[in-house]
Amino acid sequence: MFAEVLAPAFGRREPRLRAWSYVLGLASGLERKNGWTLAEYAGDAGPDGMQRLLNAARWDEDSVRDALSRYVAARLGDHDGVLIADETGFEKTGKHSAGVQRQYTGTAGKITNCQVGVFLAYAVPAKGTRVLVDRELYIPRSWTDDRVRCAHAGVPKDARFATKPQLAKKMVGRAIAAGLPFSWFTADEAYGDNGPLRDWLEGSKVAYVVAVACDHRVPAGAGRTIRADDLAAKVPVRGWQRLSCGPGSKGERLYDWGLAAAGPGRHLLIRRPISSGELAYYRCWSPRPATLAELVRVAGSRWAIVM
Secondary structure (H helix, E strand, O other): OHHHHHHHHHHOOHHHHHHHHHHHHOOOOOOOOOOHHHHHHHHHOHHHHHHHHHHHHOOHHHHHHHHHHHHHHHHHOOOEEEEEEEEEEEEOOOOOOOOOOOEEOOOOOEEEEEEEEEEEEEOOOOEEEEEEEEEEEEOOOHHHHHHHHHHHEEEEEEOOOOOOOHHHHHHHHHHHHHOOOOOOEEOHHHOOOOHHHHHHHHHOOOOEEEEOOOEEEEEEEOOEEEHHHHHHOOOHHHEEEEEEEEEEEOEEEEEEEEEEEEOOOOOEEEEEEOOOOOOOEEEEEOOOOOOOHHHHHHHHHHHHHOO
């Protein structure tokens, strides 16, 4: 994979070999992975080589991204594939890293000084396939409104503010253009509650199962809407089915699932823990009929990638 995807991005042998060592270090079982530990893993006396690779080496990361998508499509692609949008934070102590500011990150579970990246993963649950295929750094408006600060941090001149759902839309569009085969898109509430993203997915004929908040409003006919939790309360006792949304570290992840109509071709999927706990809600849309088991499988695939 390295020779096919990453190596062609480097014209010189030295950075190409350094990049190979860097990838091996990232894939290793090292408890902490930073310039020093990756350099030691590669047999270097200090971190200078690794830091030079990351800070000064010239290579086209977008061409590597596109090559990775082509590799995944050719070697791992499956029409039952699921695209998964998710984000993660990288805690920082300073203020000069591109996009850094005080903001919420699920990584820390709080508002803290960090960068946030939005990632696109590709999973084929039936085969156990899971791989990251794209990424976008979230650049807050406080940065894009300060072009001098952006220039000092190496942010491209043409960078404009984009919300996280807009970044997800951009990456799904690239996956479609790359010919990556998939049938579904899924994401958490930050993306599921975003109407413009859902509208774009439907317009692009991309089926989705996306999490939404309990107070998310869904169509109820005649121009009316209803809260997700109120619609869930209308599911009859016999309307619940116990299904697994996929294997977990402790066996099959079993929940009770309900399904309620939420407009033409649209449904609200509800997940209820077997013992106790809060309900979870998912907006669903597909250009073709889909079974409850299929919707559950897609909902469960969001945990295929651990950030």
